[in-house]
Amino acid sequence: MxxxxxxxxxxxxxxxxxxxxxxxxxxxxxxxxxxxxxxxxxxxxxxxxxxxxxxxxxxxxxxxxxxxxxxxxxxxxxxxxxxxxxxxxxxxxxxxxxxxxxxxxxxxxxxxxxxxxxxxxxxxxxxxxxxxxxxxxxxxxxAGYSPDMEDYQMLFRPLFITSYMLADFLADNDYFGAKRLVVSSASSKTAYGTAYCLAGQDDVEVVALTSARNAEFVQSLDCYDKVVSYEELNTLGQEVPTAYIDFSGATDLRMRIHKCFGDSLVYDCFVGTAANTGERVKVDVPGPKPVFFFAPDQIKKRNKDWGPEGVTERFSAQEKVFYLKLGEGATPWxxxxxxxxxxxxxxxxxxxxxxxxxxxxxxxxxx
Missing domain, CATH: 3.90.180.10 (Medium-chain alcohol dehydrogenases, catalytic domain)
Known part of the structure; x- marks a missing residue:
C-alpha cells in the first residue's frame, strides 16, 4: 500500500x-x-x-x-x-x-x-x-469519552491520571506519616487536580503554596485547606509532620522547604517541573531525599490490586465528575x-x- x-x-x-x-x-x-x-x-x-x-x-x-x-x-x-x-x-x-x-x-x-x-x-x-x-x-x-468534552480530555486526562494516582499513592502510604501536605505550584492543573482528589480527607491538611499573583485564583478553586504565598512560607508552623509535594522543580524552593520544616519534614515527593529549569531530584538537601513520583508505577500496582478494568472504572468515574467541575459556576476553573x-x-x-x-x-x- x-x-x-x-x-x-x-x-x-x-x-x-x-x-x-x-x-x-x-x-x-x-x-x-x-x-x-x-x-x-x-x-x-x-x-x-x-x-x-x-x-x-x-x-x-x-x-x-x-x-x-x-x-x-x-x-x-x-x-x-x-x-x-x-x-x-x-x-x-x-x-x-x-x-x-x-x-x-x-x-x-x-x-x-x-x-x-x-x-x-x-x-x-x-x-x-x-x-x-x-x-x-x-x-x-x-467509557470516559464524550465529543463535547474532547478539549477537557486532551488537557486533563494525562494530567488528571497523574493527579488521581498521586492522591491514591499518598493515601495508600498513609501520607508517609504526614498530617500536612504542602503543594508547590498549586495553581498548576496537575496540582489542583491532586488537591481535588484529596478533598474530604480529614486526616491530612492540604496547603497550597503559590505565587502572590496566582493566590486569588488558587483560593477560588476551594479545593485546598489553606493558601499561602511563597513569601509566607515561614508562617506555617513546624510542629506538624509535613510532606512536600513538589510541582515546581525549583532547587532554591526545595532548600527553603527543607530548612523551614526541619525535622518535621517526613517526605519530599518530586512530581514534575512546572518551571523551565530541567531540575533533577539529585540535590543535596538536609532531611528526606526527594523521591520522584512516576504515575505509571502506581498504575501498575493498581492494575494488580484492582485489575485494569477496575482501574479504568474508578478513574473514569472520578474524571467525569472533575470535568463537570471545571466548567461550572459563574467563574469556571x-x-x-x-x-x-x-x-x-x-x-x-x-x-x-x-x-x-x-x-x-x-x-x-x-x-
Missing part, C-alpha cells in the same frame, strides 16, 4: 525547549501489513509538555518519536487522531483514537494487542519504553483557548516556556 503525504512536523530545540521550528516535506508513507497511518487532529498543551521536554533525556521522552537529529526532539502531546489508511484488519479507516502523539501531521503506527478498548503501538523503537504511553484508546468504546495549525502550537509553547501560562486557561491546538 503506497501513501504519499505532505508531512508537517514541529521540532523542538533540545538546548532551548521554548524554541521550535516547522519542517514540511513530502514522504512516502507506505504501510506494511498490520500498520496504520493516522492524522493528528487536535491536542492540548500545558506545562506538562514543557516537563516532557525538560526531562526528555532523563526519562526517555525524546525516544518515543525520534527525529533523526540529536539536536531536535518531538515534544509529545496528548490528543486525538483519525485513521487515514489501514493495513490492519482490526482497525478501520475513519476510526478516532486518543493517545500520545508527536506534534506532527501524520504518524505511522504498528498496532499490537488490538482489543475493543484500543491498541499498543509496537514500533520497534517503542517496545522498551513505558507501556502506558504506548496505548491508544478507541473513542467509540471509551478553566477557559479553553484554541489556536490553529503549527504556528498556534509554537505560540502556546513559547508562552508556556517563558511565563507558565495563565492558570485559568487551557490551550488547545486544532490542526
Amino acid at each position: 503506497t501513501q504519499t503525504e505532505q508531512v508537517i512536523r514541529l521540532f523542538t530545540d533540545k538546548s532551548a525547549i521554548g524554541t521550535t521550528h516547522i519542517d514540511s516535506q513530502d514522504e512516502n508513507l507506505s504501510l506494511e501489513d498490520g500498520q496504520i497511518l493516522v492524522a493528528l487532529d487536535s491536542f492540548g498543551l500545558s506545562s506538562n509538555n514543557i516537563t516532557y521536554a525538560a526531562l526528555g533525556d532523563w526519562l526517555n521522552y525524546w525516544k518515543f518519536f525520534p527525529t533523526g537529529n540529536d539536536a531536535y526532539g518531538h515534544m509529545p502531546v496528548w490528543g486525538f487522531a483519525n485513521v487515514v489508511a489501514s493495513a490492519n484488519p482490526d482497525i478501520a479507516v475513519g476510526e478516532r483514537f486518543y493517545g500520545y502523539f508527536p506534534i506532527s501531521s501524520h504518524l505511522r503506527m504498528q498496532p499490537s494487542r488490538v482489543t475493543a478498548r484500543g491498541f499498543h503501538d509496537d514500533m520497534p523503537h517503542r517496545r522498551e519504553l513505558v507501556s502506558a504511553y504506548n496505548f491508544y484508546t478507541r473513542c467509540s468504546t471509551d 478553566m477557559e479553553v483557548v484554541s489556536r490553529r495549525g503549527m504556528e498556534g502550537a509554537q505560540e502556546f509553547i513559547a508562552t508556556l516556556f517563558n511565563t507558565g501560562g495563565d492558570p485559568r486557561q487551557g490551550m488547545v491546538v486544532k490542526l
